[in-house]
Amino acid sequence: xxxxxxxxxxxxxxxxxxxxxxxxxxxxxxxxxxxxxxxxxxxxxxxxxxxxxxxxxxxxxxxxxxxxxxxxxxxxxxxxxxxxxxxxxxxxxxxxxxxxxxxxxxxxxxxxxxxxxxxxxxxxxxxxxxxxxxxxxxxxxxxxxxxxxxxxxxxxxxxxxxxxxxxxxxxxxxxxxxxxxxxxxxxxxxxxxxxxxxxxxxxxxxxxxxxxxxxxxxxxxxxxxxxxxxxxxxxxxxxxxxxxxxxxxxxxxxxxxxxxxxxxxxxxxxxxxxxxxxxxxxxxxxxxxxxxxxxxxxxxxxxxxxxxxxxxxxxxxxxxxxxxxxxxxxxxxxxxxxxxxxxxxxxxxxxxxxxxxxxxxxxxxxxxxxxxxxxxxxxxxxxxxxxxxxxxxxxxxxxxxxxxxxxxxxxxxxxxxxxxxxxxxxxxxxxxxxxxxxxxxxxxxxxxxx
Amino acid sequence: xxxxxxxxxxxxxxxxxxxxxxxxxxxxxxxxxxxxxxxxxxxxxxxxxxxxxxxxxxxxxxxxxxxxxxxxxxxxxxxxxxxxxxxxxxxxxxxxxxxxxxxxxxxxxxxxxxxxxxxxxxxxxxxxxxxxxxxxxxxxxxxxxxxxxxxxxxxxxxxxxxxxxxxxxxxxxxxxxxxxxxxxxxxxxxxxxxxxxxxxxxxxxxxxxxxxxxxxxxxxxxxxxxxxxxxxxxxxxxxxxxxxxxxxxxxxxxxxxxxxxxxxxxxxxxxxxxxxxxxxxxxxxxxxxxxxxxxxxxxxxxxxxxxxxxxx
Numbered sequence: 001x002x003x004x005x006x007x008x009x010x011x012x013x014x015x016x017x018x019x020x021x022x023x024x025x026x027x028x029x030x031x032x033x034x035x036x037x038x039x040x041x042x043x044x045x046x047x048x049x050x051x052x053x054x055x056x057x058x059x060x061x062x063x064x065x066x067x068x069x070x071x072x073x074x075x076x077x078x079x080x081x082x083x084x085x086x087x088x089x090x091x092x093x094x095x096x097x098x099x100x101x102x103x104x105x106x107x108x109x110x111x112x113x114x115x116x117x118x119x120x121x122x123x124x125x126x127x128x129x130x131x132x133x134x135x136x137x138x139x140x141x142x143x144x145x146x147x148x149x150x151x152x153x154x155x156x157x158x159x160x161x162x163x164x165x166x167x168x169x170x171x172x173x174x175x176x177x178x179x180x181x182x183x184x185x186x187x188x189x190x191x192x193x194x195x196x197x198x199x200x201x202x203x204x205x206x207x208x209x210x211x212x213x214x215x216x217x218x219x220x221x222x223x224x225x226x227x228x229x230x231x232x233x234x235x236x237x238x239x240x241x242x243x244x245x246x247x248x249x250x251x252x253x254x255x256x257x258x259x260x261x262x263x264x265x266x267x268x269x270x271x272x273x274x275x276x277x278x279x280x281x282x283x284x285x286x287x288x289x290x291x292x293x294x295x296x297x298x299x300x301x302x303x304x305x306x307x308x309x310x311x312x313x314x315x316x317x318x319x320x321x322x323x324x325x326x327x328x329x330x331x332x333x334x335x336x337x338x339x340x341x342x343x344x345x346x347x348x349x350x351x352x353x354x355x356x357x358x359x360x361x362x363x364x365x366x367x368x369x370x371x372x373x374x375x376x377x378x379x380x381x382x383x384x385x386x387x388x389x390x391x392x393x394x395x396x397x398x399x400x401x402x403x404x405x406x407x408x409x410x411x412x413x414x415x416x417x418x419x420x421x422x423x424x425x426x427x428x429x430x431x432x433x434x435x436x437x438x439x440x441x442x443x444x445x446x447x448x449x450x
Numbered sequence: 451x452x453x454x455x456x457x458x459x460x461x462x463x464x465x466x467x468x469x470x471x472x473x474x475x476x477x478x479x480x481x482x483x484x485x486x487x488x489x490x491x492x493x494x495x496x497x498x499x500x501x502x503x504x505x506x507x508x509x510x511x512x513x514x515x516x517x518x519x520x521x522x523x524x525x526x527x528x529x530x531x532x533x534x535x536x537x538x539x540x541x542x543x544x545x546x547x548x549x550x551x552x553x554x555x556x557x558x559x560x561x562x563x564x565x566x567x568x569x570x571x572x573x574x575x576x577x578x579x580x581x582x583x584x585x586x587x588x589x590x591x592x593x594x595x596x597x598x599x600x601x602x603x604x605x606x607x608x609x610x611x612x613x614x615x616x617x618x619x620x621x622x623x624x625x626x627x628x629x630x631x632x633x634x635x636x637x638x639x640x641x642x643x644x645x646x647x648x649x650x651x652x653x654x655x656x657x658x659x660x661x662x663x664x665x666x667x668x669x670x671x672x673x674x675x676x677x678x679x680x681x682x683x684x685x686x687x688x689x690x691x692x693x694x695x696x697x698x699x700x701x702x703x704x705x706x707x708x709x710x711x712x713x714x715x716x717x718x719x720x721x722x723x724x725x726x727x728x729x730x731x732x733x734x735x736x737x738x739x740x741x742x743x744x745x746x747x748x749x750x751x752x753x754x755x756x757x758x759x760x761x762x
Contacts, residue, residue: 020457020458021455021457021458022458022461050735050736050737050738051736051737052737052738053738089594089609089610089612090594091590091593091594092586092587092593092594092636092637093587093593094586094587094637094639096639096641101458103637115614116614118614118616119614119615119616122616122617123617123618235454243468243471243472243474243475244471244474244475244500244501246501246503246504247504248503248504248505249504249505251503253503256503259503261503263471263500263501264468264471265464265467265468265471265618270454292503293499294498294499294502295499302454303454304456304461304464304465305456305460305464306463306464306467306468306471306499306500319475343614355623357619357621358619359619360472360475413617414617414618417616417617417619418619419616419619419621421621421623426621426623426624426625427613428613428614428615428616428621431614431616431617
């Protein structure tokens with residue numbers, strides 16, 4: 001039985017590979033703002049489309065489009081979408097330039113599909129909010145921007161589309177910018193870029209437009225290629241949610257008889273061999289004996305690497321446990337406050353029990369208070385709503401059956417987020433972002449520290 | 451401070467390892483779909499990365515149409531053995547013989563017949579989860595797929611009613627009879643797969659590299675000439691998949707870019723005989739990988755329809 005890992009040369013001895021990073025972006029806008037057309041244009045003009053895709057476009061153009069190529073057909077992959085000319089679900093697109101790889105989540109703009117925008121936005125570095133230059137800022141523009149802010153997407157691009165239909169008016173562009181700047185201060189987005197463009201004709205998407213001499217900024221692709229994505233990952237406080245306990249059965253290698261690795265993806269910080277870590281919920285402190293990887297042990301590992309930790313002592317750790325650095329303990333407790341996006345037709349009810357999945361741990365939770373609901377028109381919190389319905393954003397209080405070990409979402413997206421799952425149907429009904437903990441964890445058994 | 455950053459392949463790798471471990475942690479009886487093709491070869495390496503030094507805690511499952519390239523079968527069996535994994539094979543032939551699958555009149559491809567065989571195997575072994583190597587960049591219906599793709603008790607995919615997938619929190623909860631398909635390579639492109647094969651020094655079946663082969667022209671593609679009929683007293687398993695008099699046969703220097711079975715895999719003319727050559731070829735390619743798959747050309751919604759019926 002091949003239980004021991006085959007040996008490969010350590011990565012340092014391999015030829016260096018140029019580091020190309022990944023930018024994850026999310027496009028949002030309302031129904032006819034032209035998101036899919038914009039993505040089609042990005043792919044088409046950056047020569048990321050293949051001949052058979054263009055051929056398929058031309059074929060469907062002849063049949064349904066009166067000969068006009070419809071770039072939206074590239075992303076609208078489902079039959080109902082092509083028939084209705086709308087985007088139903090999040091579609092992912094991939095393209096690369098020599099500078100970067102891009103993952104685009106194309107998310108629908110209908111009011112009823114906000115849950116898909118949350119899905120696409122939750123992992124994004126950058127969000128593009130499309131605005132129809134004729135319509136200007138509408139409720140959905142505010143909603144999408146508010147979601148991007150709530151989910152802490154670091155960068156925002158406001159793409160003012162269909163500029164050709166307002167005669168490339170600089171005054172109109174500035175008017176829309178001012179409409180945005182009116183409500184942006186109430187949100188948490190630091191980096192916002194406004195770009196006038198026409199997705200249909202390709203102006204300022206990949207190539208600069210001759211129609212906007214008054215605009216001195218980069219094209220959309222130029223911006224995407226150069227925007228500085230400082231590490232999104234938290235490297236300050238070590239967190240390892242344990243996903244799986246790695247214990248070989250009947251290993252032939254005697255060195256593996258006592259191997260017990262705690263496998264997981266580092267959700268925050270850096271870990272080094274010899275470092276002290278605390279195992280939660282028990283609170284026992286041990287130190288890191290080995291950081292195991294398939295390619296051999298390493299001296300240190302960091303977020304978001306996937307590793308297995310071997311500890312010096314025999315500690316009670318299983319799936320759902322969390323190993324944390326002792327110098328920066330997380331919050332802990334059963335009484336939680338969180339912002340939430342509700343994603344299901346059955347409203348969020350006070351007093352109802354849900355499953356709550358947080359990192360690798362699933363516990364029962366009950367919603368004790370609905371503190372407020374965000375009014376999309378004013379972006380102000382309205383206190384004490386009766387319920388939260390689908391697409392509502394609000395703030396709630398929860399009580400969990402077992403303590404959660406967490407950070408505020410603003411500090412760490414991975415240890416500060418959770419989903420709510422409806423019991424019975426198992427539907428994912430809510431996306432939660434925890435507020436900063438009131439106090440750090442107080443381990444049950446500090447006297448057990450080894 | 452030294453650079454604590456990952457390049458794109460390391461990002462994709464850690465994302466996929468996290469998903470594999472979620473599967474091991476959340477499901478009772480998961481399986482891994484292993485065909486011997488390049489994507490599932492990457493899955494196996496990711497499983498090693500996620501689970502070694504333990505045994506890989508899921509059996510491998512493969513559904514044979516009966517029209518496989520022999521090189522692929524040989525490679526599949528050898529690789530599973532190397533890794534010490536249990537390999538389960540179920541075949542369309544068995545399903546046709548026992549009546550659980552029926553061929554549509556006049557249809558040559560057995561691609562759709564894989565669906566009842568796969569669903570039958572899931573039921574037989576009570577698998578609650580099957581990991582597959584599908585990628586979102588392959589096809590536009592796949593572009594809408596989740597990492598954790600929920601299937602009802604008929605194995606069906608409902609694209610309008612998918613579970614939202616937020617951050618890296620995957621909801622794997624199931625009721626009896628339901629199951630999950632999980633796609634750790636969702637965010638990988640064809641290029642990423644080859645770059646990973648290169649970085650990890652992974653072996654791939656020989657048919658990915660340039661070789662000489664007799665092919666015939668059908669539907670705008672060069673299809674491989676099936677092996678000669680072994681037993682003339684039995685029905686020809688390749689009936690309908692042999693060249694007709696008006697379909698030209700040619701000896702070509704070619705390779706496969708994507709592998710289905712012999713009936714639905716178009717060969718591409720290519721001198722590429724190393725992984726580096728293939729990477730250069732993919733970088734310069736002007737048609738998509740699936741452009742050489744006859745099964746996807748059936749209609750604009752061919753993939754969507756198969757997925758709704760339970761295809762992976």
